[in-house]
Amino acid sequence: MISVKNLCKEFKNTDGTVTQVLKGxxxxxxxxxxxxxxxxxxxxxxxxxxxxxxxERPTSGQIIFxxxxxxxxxxxxxxxxxxxxxxxxxxxxxxxxxxxxxxxxAPVKLGIITEAQAREKAKELLERVNLLDKADVYPASLSGxxxxxxxxxxxxxxxxxxxxxxxxTSALDPEMVGxxxxxxxxxxDEGMTMVVVTHEMGFxxxxxxxxxxxxxxxxxxxxxPKEFFENPQSKRLQDFLSKVL
Amino acid sequence: MTLYERFIAAFVTSDRxxxxxxxxxITLEIAVFAGILGIIIGTILALMKLTTTEDGKPTxxxxxxxxxxxxxxxxxSVLQLLIMWFIIMASSNNGILVAxxxxxxxxxxxxxxxxxxxxxxxxxxxxxxxxxxxxxxxxTMRYIVLPQAIKNIIPPLGNEFITLIKETAIVGxxxxxxxxxxxxxxxxxxxxxxxxxxxxAVIYFVIIKLLIIFLGYLERRMRRSDIR
Numbered sequence: 032m033i034s035v036k037n038l039c040k041e042f043k044n045t046d047g048t049v050t051q052v053l054k055g056x057x058x059x060x061x062x063x064x065x066x067x068x069x070x071x072x073x074x075x076x077x078x079x080x081x082x083x084x085x086x087e088r089p090t091s092g093q094i095i096f097x098x099x100x101x102x103x104x105x106x107x108x109x110x111x112x113x114x115x116x117x118x119x120x121x122x123x124x125x126x127x128x129x130x131x132x133x134x135x136x137a138p139v140k141l142g143i144i145t146e147a148q149a150r151e152k153a154k155e156l157l158e159r160v161n162l163l164d165k166a167d168v169y170p171a172s173l174s175g176x177x178x179x180x181x182x183x184x185x186x187x188x189x190x191x192x193x194x195x196x197x198x199x200t201s202a203l204d205p206e207m208v209g210x211x212x213x214x215x216x217x218x219x220d221e222g223m224t225m226v227v228v229t230h231e232m233g234f235x236x237x238x239x240x241x242x243x244x245x246x247x248x249x250x251x252x253x254x255x256p257k258e259f260f261e262n263p264q265s266k267r268l269q270d271f272l273s274k275v276l
Numbered sequence: 277m278t279l280y281e282r283f284i285a286a287f288v289t290s291d292r293x294x295x296x297x298x299x300x301x302i303t304l305e306i307a308v309f310a311g312i313l314g315i316i317i318g319t320i321l322a323l324m325k326l327t328t329t330e331d332g333k334p335t336x337x338x339x340x341x342x343x344x345x346x347x348x349x350x351x352x353s354v355l356q357l358l359i360m361w362f363i364i365m366a367s368s369n370n371g372i373l374v375a376x377x378x379x380x381x382x383x384x385x386x387x388x389x390x391x392x393x394x395x396x397x398x399x400x401x402x403x404x405x406x407x408x409x410x411x412x413x414x415x416t417m418r419y420i421v422l423p424q425a426i427k428n429i430i431p432p433l434g435n436e437f438i439t440l441i442k443e444t445a446i447v448g449x450x451x452x453x454x455x456x457x458x459x460x461x462x463x464x465x466x467x468x469x470x471x472x473x474x475x476x477a478v479i480y481f482v483i484i485k486l487l488i489i490f491l492g493y494l495e496r497r498m499r500r501s502d503i504r
Contacts, residue, residue: 111410113409119405125405185409189409
């Protein structure tokens, strides 16, 4: 579904030096897979995820989504993003819009469904995350966990084929992590293709079809969750796991 | 002369109060037209200045906006008015139009920096979230970023309006009879500066106080979505 070929990303620093964040990543994501990416901070895992929908433009390499190289400047990236949902660490709900308006803005403005259909669908989705009563409030009055569940609903209302999660629980109070992970688990059970950057090892064990360990801009190790956690191959991963588990 | 007689001489004799009103009319006409023009020019300049190429470098449009802003902010507004009056629009006989354009062009440069700061103060994540849903930069700007930026823009923009109203007093340089010039003329007619000048000051103050009250009301209304 998504194949990443020799993906490199460099950032220019203010002092003129160049930092290589991704050093030639190759990976294949198939339909229905749940890929969980873990790694130390600064390893490039978020940058890798953000390259998948071109929120970061790669320095070189290709990302083939459904047979199309989306790094090509001629590709209409907005059309591609309609099919790839993204959930952010800081939720990024639109502060000037109510929950309902947040959810229906994109599908209505992009002419994918009518406003009436979008409202129906939003209600269904809100019901599923137990937040239907919050439809008409502004994001400022919601807790972090509620905001993130609504951010997920907002992406889902676009009917995406794949969902990208960029540390979705890292900015949450501990007691709210569970409610967001539950929504993500449900989504996984329904067969959604998911790519998740997270520090929640429990989630990785339970939900992932593959776990990737990214360090210093490379995928150091890739395995099923069982093998990944019980039988880590590299010294780096053994160290990392000993710290986080 | 008693204070009362001086007051009569400054405001009542030969219907002089009418002169203050017509002067105030000219002041407000120029200020309102220039204010509107300033907002239009300022918003366009701010959006131009914020455009970047794909790799984050400023575009040609952005450079043009920067030059405009630098030139206007780098020269005295009296001089800009004189240049407009005696050179660029010397053939026009509509003084109010010339003055309004001159102040509008001037104000646009300042407004653009206010608008730009207001836009940049909106969390970057708002634009990212919009883009991640497939919305274009323009659509996200229009429905998400600008509505939030306006909240940041209103207070300093009010400041700019206040400055603008008072700055129109320099149109006396090109013989438009605004409020300040009226007061000055009456002062020289009655040989008494106190009443007309203090009177004009009070009128400016009242107008600006009303504007401040209105802006406060606007600001409170804009904060609706912040209520927790």
